[in-house]
Amino acid sequence: MKEPVLAVEDLTVYRETHLAVKEVSFALEEGTDTAIVGPNGAGKSTLIQAILGILPRQSGQVLVLGKPLSRSGRLPSSIRQQLAYLPQNFLFDRRIPITAAELVGLGWDRVGMQLPWVGQRERRLAIRQALARVDALHLSRKLISGLSGGEMKRVLLAYCLVRPRRLLILDEAPAGLDIRSESDFYRLLYELKYEQQWTILQVSHDLDMVRQHCDRVLCLNQSLRCQGIPEHTLSADNLVAAYGTEFVRYRHQH
Template sequence: MSTTVLAVEGLTVYRDTYAAVQDVSFALEAGTDTAIVGPNGAGKSTLIQAILGVLPRRSGDVFLMGHALSPRGVLPGKVRQQIAYLPQNFLFDRRIPITVNELVALGWDTLGPQIPWANRQPRRLAVSRALAEVDALHLGPQPISRLSGGEMKRALLAYCLVRPRRLLILDEAPAGLDALGESEFYQLLYQLKQDQGWAILQISHDLDMVRKHCDRVLCLNRNLRCQGTPDYALAPDNLVAVYGSEFVRYRHQH
């Protein structure tokens, strides 16, 4: 039996006086990968931020693991811990002296800062296990300033794994990777979805990737123009509805 991890009902979000997202409804089941596609300015990031409680909603409801997101974006701590978010760009000052082990350990939030790192046995074991899951155990002692783009993405996925999660939200997370790095990232993501039973909600502009890896697609341009399997949602008529005829003609010619 499938389990609903996220349900969005009639969600409308304003930016100033503009309805950036209007009357959007959909649900995510455990163990599925859902992509949000649409043109620039379609409200994709706004939708994600409203689901995370970063942006207030004008109307509608968001339910995460069966718990309603409050109007102020508040969830019970036990629910919030089951959600992981990877942004498009992870910006940091490369002069900060932090290792990959310490970065991943930030996802383990039950121990106080008074306990020395070397004595935090459960935390150290969780960090090692998470890094091993993404084939990055060897990166643990390295400072994050030395990581390549692909290595940083693996470290951030390990951060998501250091505690059990049920929902992973990505805002164009492979941005900045070359073709090989992007392919490896999605292969790893697919394997983790299978192993961990994650529900994944991701923004993507790569329709070929969406066809290959995702289970469902939400076609968004302020409101949901269509949703369904990749074969259905990315059919030419539906792409015209969300992107316009010029976009579809361009893709066909190339």
């Protein structure tokens, strides 16, 4: 049996004195897409941030590609380079004059530190290829402060593409996009998933998208209420258990 790409074991996380995530355990198999769903305040983003080491955990263990996340939230650099994170909102100082190509190049530069013999020609080619693959080559010289929401998402996907990744973690990455842009984002994401053999863990409120695309679902409301394939996990009874008696399904016409 193959080692899971990500294994979370009895993870408990507090936000100050508030218990946000309680004894959560799950594992991701290579090449699968797993969605975390649940009501607002259920601990979804907290769980993601604890897995990434952004937030400290009270107890439990996180293993990425078989390597444990340290208590200080660190992974070996060789492992961290195989992981990419797309947040709900990409926050940056708009006074920084950085172009789309320069942002994508930051991902390559981390490789360059490991491969000092790789020259600038290879770097430029990798950046161009990544931007071209997400139909954003025309944005190369545009400042990121001037990008639309959909353009920024494409550039961030190019950042993920500029070097090989095995695990992609998204925290409501399409948030803020209109229906058409969100549909375009998911179409491109799943094309890239199959091309790159990415394993995906994503927080989503779009239950229709989860049913259509995801292999597994984690229903979270502080603790894991259920997990499994969408057909079973997103049953009416399970959704009521996770969301309460009043739950809302987000439906989009793509």
